[in-house]
Amino acid sequence: MVLIKLLLSFLKIGAFTFGGGYAMIAMIQAEAEHQGWLTQEELVDFVALSESTPGPLAVNMATFVGMRTGGVLGAIIATLGIVLPSFIIILIIAKFFEKYKKSKAVGGIMSGLKPAVVGMIGAAFITVARTVFFPSGVNVSLFSSASFWIFLGLFAVTTVLAFQKVHPIKIILLSAVVGIGAGYGLGL
Amino acid sequence: MNKNLDLFLTFMKIGAFTFGGGYAMIPLIQKEVCENKKWLDEKDISDIVAISESTPGPIAINAATFVGYKTAGFSGACMATLGVVLPSFLIISLISLILTQFQSIRAVRYAFMGIRAAVLALILKALWMMFNQVKKKKKPFSYAIIGLSLVLTAFLEIDAVFVIIGCGLFGLIWSLLKRKEQSNGAD
Numbered sequence: 001m002v003l004i005k006l007l008l009s010f011l012k013i014g015a016f017t018f019g020g021g022y023a024m025i026a027m028i029q030a031e032a033e034h035q036g037w038l039t040q041e042e043l044v045d046f047v048a049l050s051e052s053t054p055g056p057l058a059v060n061m062a063t064f065v066g067m068r069t070g071g072v073l074g075a076i077i078a079t080l081g082i083v084l085p086s087f088i089i090i091l092i093i094a095k096f097f098e099k100y101k102k103s104k105a106v107g108g109i110m111s112g113l114k115p116a117v118v119g120m121i122g123a124a125f126i127t128v129a130r131t132v133f134f135p136s137g138v139n140v141s142l143f144s145s146a147s148f149w150i151f152l153g154l155f156a157v158t159t160v161l162a163f164q165k166v167h168p169i170k171i172i173l174l175s176a177v178v179g180i181g182a183g184y185g186l187g188l
Numbered sequence: 189m190n191k192n193l194d195l196f197l198t199f200m201k202i203g204a205f206t207f208g209g210g211y212a213m214i215p216l217i218q219k220e221v222c223e224n225k226k227w228l229d230e231k232d233i234s235d236i237v238a239i240s241e242s243t244p245g246p247i248a249i250n251a252a253t254f255v256g257y258k259t260a261g262f263s264g265a266c267m268a269t270l271g272v273v274l275p276s277f278l279i280i281s282l283i284s285l286i287l288t289q290f291q292s293i294r295a296v297r298y299a300f301m302g303i304r305a306a307v308l309a310l311i312l313k314a315l316w317m318m319f320n321q322v323k324k325k326k327k328p329f330s331y332a333i334i335g336l337s338l339v340l341t342a343f344l345e346i347d348a349v350f351v352i353i354g355c356g357l358f359g360l361i362w363s364l365l366k367r368k369e370q371s372n373g374a375d
Contacts, residue, residue: 014245016349021246022314026341027348041304048303049283051310055203055276056213056248063280075281079273086245087269090253091262093239100239104367105360110242112359115322115330116351119337121315126342128311132304151305158309163316171306179302180295 002070003077005035010062010081015089021050021057023117025124028061037069040131047128051168058082150182191260192267198225199252199271206248213248217255227259248272329362 009031017024025047032038038046050060059079066078093100100106132151158171198220206213218233232255240250249269256268290296322330333355340346 012349016244016352018241018244018352022311023318025311030341030345030348041300044304044307045300047311048300048307049287050280051307053276053279053283054206055279056246056272058246059249059273059276060280063277064284067281067284072281075277075284079277082246083249083269083273086243086249087253087265089243089245090239090250091257091265093243094254094257094265097235097239104363106242108360108363109356110359111325111327111330111363112333112355112357113242113352114318115333116337116355118315118318118322119334119339120341120348120351121311121318122334122338123342125308125311125315126338128304128308132308151301154302154305155308158306159312162309162313168310171309172303175302175306176299177302179300179305180298183294183298183301 003074006066006070006074006078007081009035010066010078011085013062014058014082015085017058018113018117021061022121022124024058024061026120026127028065029124029127032065035069037065040127042068044128044131048172052172146186147182150178150186154178192263194225195256195260195264196267196271199256199268200274202252203248203272204275213251217251221255221259228255232258333358 013024013027013031017027025043029040029043032043033040046061046064047057050057050064053060059082062078062082063075066075068074070077132155133148154175158175161171161174162168202213202216202220206216214233214237217236218230221227222230222233236251236254239254240247243250249272252268252272253265256264256266258264260267319334322334337351337355340351341348
């Protein structure tokens with residue numbers, strides 16, 4: 001039953017996400033919450049690990065979630081689920097490619113989908129921000145806690161680095177070091 | 189060498205050496221598939237990008253399946269797709285086994301607290317890049333959809349599937365209406 005749920009969920013994610021890995025976060029989060037696979041923190045950690053390992057983000061996340069919820073078989077099934085819709089759709093399109101490329105209907109659909117993807121990545125940003133900065137809800141004591149300001153500062157610095165095109169792995173390594181320093185320094 | 193095996197090995201190499209997925213993979217595919225193996229020409233690469241953007245699923249999978257199919261038909265598509273997935277699959281399976289053992293270590297927990305802030309920065313950058321792509325067209329219609337899909341997924345927790353279908357349909361209808369308007373104007 002767990003395996004069938006995994007397969008269906010990842011088929012759905014594979015069939016309905018456009019624009020690559022980050023657009024997928026919102027949907028994986030919704031499914032993970034719904035099925036009780038992972039906590040919000042674990043999901044964010046998975047995104048980081050997927051960024052620091054080779055291969056497509058979406059495949060990495062599928063393998064992770066599958067492994068965590070259903071062992072090796074779960075990992076195989078979740079990965080198959082995320083790959084299969086792409087695979088089948090591309091096989092169909094490759095045959096009719098010239099027609100597909102010039103199709104005005106596809107152009108019209110894409111003009112609605114592209115901004116929708118931007119909105120969904122925005123939604124992923126908001127939910128991850130909530131996890132990072134307000135893990136136990138918003139309250140006044142938060143703004144007097146040193147850890148809140150350290151992580152806000154770290155977010156500001158890593159944002160600048162990301163926009164300077166510093167490689168994501170270097171950014172992740174740096175933030176890991178800062179996290180360890182802050183953790184021991186503040187005795188969290 | 190057998191073409192299917194060659195496709196498998198080439199895409200395994202691509203899968204094992206690209207970080208950050210999709211778009212980072214395109215230059216590598218171009219180098220291997222066009223320059224080294226001469227399976228496809230440069231024009232095909234821009235087709236691959238266009239097709240991957242307008243179809244669902246991971247860009248890397250779309251690209252591997254497409255190249256495999258063009259080069260060696262159905263079996264080529266299978267081998268290329270399997271090749272690009274396999275390194276990720278093996279590496280992640282290994283890591284998730286190790287991770288469970290390491291999560292109880294305090295330093296690892298602290299490290300991830302820092303890393304979460306960095307992930308937020310990486311998402312912000314992806315958001316900015318996608319937003320710029322949409323902004324180029326300068327349509328108020330696009331901004332409305334951005335706002336709508338943001339509110340629906342983040343605050344109202346509407347299933348993303350419905351948001352995607354709805355926005356795709358909306359784009360289709362909008363473009364049909366516009367075309368009608370234009371052809372009426374021409375009369």
